[in-house]
Amino acid sequence: MINNQTLVTIDKSFRSLIQKQNYEKYVLDIINKSQVVFHSLPFTHIADQAHGESDFIDSKGLHYDAKLLFDKKQGALIGEPKNDLNDWLRVMLDEKIEFGESIMKRDLSFLPTTRLYLVMKERMASVETDENAIFFIPFPIVDEYKGSIFLQHATDFLKAVYQQLVNDDLVGNRLVFFIYPS
Numbered sequence: 001m002i003n004n005q006t007l008v009t010i011d012k013s014f015r016s017l018i019q020k021q022n023y024e025k026y027v028l029d030i031i032n033k034s035q036v037v038f039h040s041l042p043f044t045h046i047a048d049q050a051h052g053e054s055d056f057i058d059s060k061g062l063h064y065d066a067k068l069l070f071d072k073k074q075g076a077l078i079g080e081p082k083n084d085l086n087d088w089l090r091v092m093l094d095e096k097i098e099f100g101e102s103i104m105k106r107d108l109s110f111l112p113t114t115r116l117y118l119v120m121k122e123r124m125a126s127v128e129t130d131e132n133a134i135f136f137i138p139f140p141i142v143d144e145y146k147g148s149i150f151l152q153h154a155t156d157f158l159k160a161v162y163q164q165l166v167n168d169d170l171v172g173n174r175l176v177f178f179i180y181p182s
Helices: 013-018 019-035 073-077 085-105 115-124 150-167
Strands: 043-045 057-060 063-068 131-136 175-179
Touching: 019 043, 019 057, 019 063, 019 131, 063 085, 073 085, 085 115, 115 131, 115 150
Parallel strands: 063 131, 131 175
Antiparallel strands: 043 057, 057 063
């Protein structure tokens, strides 16, 4: 019999990260350090967002809106210190299982029903037509270890999600970026 256990801990700094003012700063830092994806364009945080303005603007004047990819239930479970993190972890692990199942089956026909796609679809609808979207997934979506090929699977899944957004006419002429840890 094999006994497999995973220990996950979340501290106050993670809860702090997902708050809007903090995750936007974190995403901005990632963008400005990027040597490949964002081509080292300097991005600036737009401080006044009282009327739904973009989160960032690049040196060419393009606007970007960063979106945290949690649904309302996930956000409530992690955002409130009084909530039990076990419930949040269960929800996130269920979402991670969706990735694993799609990878193993190589069947993406159920993609429009996945939690990630539904959240992205909702977030994409809130991005203005003159803004580009940056989706921030603040948790590993696939397991990775030294020599692992699993990161390619995350990319394949995200490409399929993006293609579904295109097929559903949600992208238009906008650029869409995904940022996630591994």
